[in-house]
Amino acid sequence: MRSRAVAIASLLMTLAAGAAVAQAGHPVKGSWSGYWGPSEAQKKRILLVLDWKDNEIVGTINPGPNAVKIDKATLDVDTWTLRLEANMPTGAGKTARYVTTGKIENLGSWNNRRYSGTYDLGNEHGTFAVALN
Amino acid sequence: MTPLISLRPVSRSAVLIALLLASVAARAQSGAGHDAKPAPAPTPRLADGTVDLGGDGIWSQPWITDFAKQLVGGPDAKVPFLPWTKAMYDYNAATKVAYDPEGFCLPPGGPRMFGTPYPAQFIQQRNRIIVIFEGGAHVWREIHMDGRPLPNRDDVNPTYFGYSVGRWEGDTLVVETTGFNEKTWLNFNGTMHTDQLRTTERISRPNRDTLHYEATIDDPGAYSKPWTVAWNIPWTAGAELAEYICQENNQFLLKLKDDFGKPFFDDEPVEHLPPAH
Numbered sequence: 477m478r479s480r481a482v483a484i485a486s487l488l489m490t491l492a493a494g495a496a497v498a499q500a501g502h503p504v505k506g507s508w509s510g511y512w513g514p515s516e517a518q519k520k521r522i523l524l525v526l527d528w529k530d531n532e533i534v535g536t537i538n539p540g541p542n543a544v545k546i547d548k549a550t551l552d553v554d555t556w557t558l559r560l561e562a563n564m565p566t567g568a569g570k571t572a573r574y575v576t577t578g579k580i581e582n583l584g585s586w587n588n589r590r591y592s593g594t595y596d597l598g599n600e601h602g603t604f605a606v607a608l609n
Numbered sequence: 610m611t612p613l614i615s616l617r618p619v620s621r622s623a624v625l626i627a628l629l630l631a632s633v634a635a636r637a638q639s640g641a642g643h644d645a646k647p648a649p650a651p652t653p654r655l656a657d658g659t660v661d662l663g664g665d666g667i668w669s670q671p672w673i674t675d676f677a678k679q680l681v682g683g684p685d686a687k688v689p690f691l692p693w694t695k696a697m698y699d700y701n702a703a704t705k706v707a708y709d710p711e712g713f714c715l716p717p718g719g720p721r722m723f724g725t726p727y728p729a730q731f732i733q734q735r736n737r738i739i740v741i742f743e744g745g746a747h748v749w750r751e752i753h754m755d756g757r758p759l760p761n762r763d764d765v766n767p768t769y770f771g772y773s774v775g776r777w778e779g780d781t782l783v784v785e786t787t788g789f790n791e792k793t794w795l796n797f798n799g800t801m802h803t804d805q806l807r808t809t810e811r812i813s814r815p816n817r818d819t820l821h822y823e824a825t826i827d828d829p830g831a832y833s834k835p836w837t838v839a840w841n842i843p844w845t846a847g848a849e850l851a852e853y854i855c856q857e858n859n860q861f862l863l864k865l866k867d868d869f870g871k872p873f874f875d876d877e878p879v880e881h882l883p884p885a886h
Binding site for chain 1: 691692693695696697700701704707708710791792793794801802803804829830867868869871873874875879880881882883884
């Protein structure tokens with residue numbers, strides 16, 4: 477009896493949490509978190525904050541003291557392919573061109589929408605995957 | 610005992626049809642005016658002459674599933690989609706509108722509220738009009754009628770119904786609204802909007818039994834130009850709003866799966882990178 481009550485309470489909390497993050501505007505808008513790297517062993521966390529302003533996609537990579545502004549973003553809505561470009565610091569005052577190309581999937585989901593694909597950072601090549609928070 | 614009239618089943622049917630036809634013919638001969646629907650009662654008014662949008666009854670809202678079928682502007686009128694709203698409209702059609710926020714018992718928001726098939730009532734006060742809705746999460750709207758200006762959208766907290774100010778233009782209630790959040794669709798068929806949405810609604814009561822509803826949708830983040838939809842809402846005299854709680858026993862959500870085939874509320878974090886190409 478008690479476990480049933482706990483199960484129902486858990487379900488209601490889950491539904492409430494889902495409703496709280498409902499997002500139905502432009503599908504790229506929001507904060508996305510996940511990983512990127514040249515291999516599974518070398519993966520690093522990444523946070524993207526994307527917005528739809530003046531009919532353009534704008535955003536920031538890893539907001540905070542080391543934030544990187546996205547300076548070019550293009551979305552092909554026929555394939556839902558999103559390409560983001562930025563000048564990423566690589567140390568010693570240098571930067572390299574960071575370009576991600578990937579697909580947005582699970583567009584209708586508010587809590588499991590995905591953006592994944594490949595990236596280039598100078599000569600480095602790898603993959604990334606982020607989910608809408 | 611022998612019945613007075615004894616007919617086989619087929620013969621009985623033939624007699625009934627003949628009687629029906631005779632009845633219709635007799636009524637037709639009695640003159641069209643006799644059967645004509647009585648003219649609707651005139652528009653009710655408050656003591657000061659203002660149109661009374663209320664009364665003893667409810668507005669029986671129709672189910673407006675597709676705003677493209679309610680467009681004002683003639684047969685050539687089209688929803689002026691931007692590429693992303695058209696693509697999302699197509700995606701929502703392909704996924705059978707499974708992710709409609711209203712299916713999650715969230716409020717329909719904006720003009721869709723008047724096209725959600727649960728009744729509504731208007732409560733008119735001197736400085737505001739309240740519209741209460743039986744369905745769509747059992748919600749209400751407040752329309753400020755005290756002459757205050759419509760605020761800038763950045764100055765108000767974004768909400769499902771936004772911030773509304775109204776005024777009377779003759780017998781038409783004109784309501785302007787801004788400050789919408791992005792948690793709703795404009796209609797059942799998956800027409801999206803952004804938080805730049807601003808609506809102008811024109812509500813009139815040409816007679817006691819009809820509410821004419823018209824809404825202009827202005828959202829430069831989602832559409833290339835403003836567009837207008839309209840429909841009529843019939844009055845049901847003597848009826849009352851009932852209690853309707855969408856959240857109760859919502860079996861739809863328990864079964865809903867996303868495009869990956871996972872339960873919608875299975876909030877699995879991203880942990881693994883996709884394989885390198």
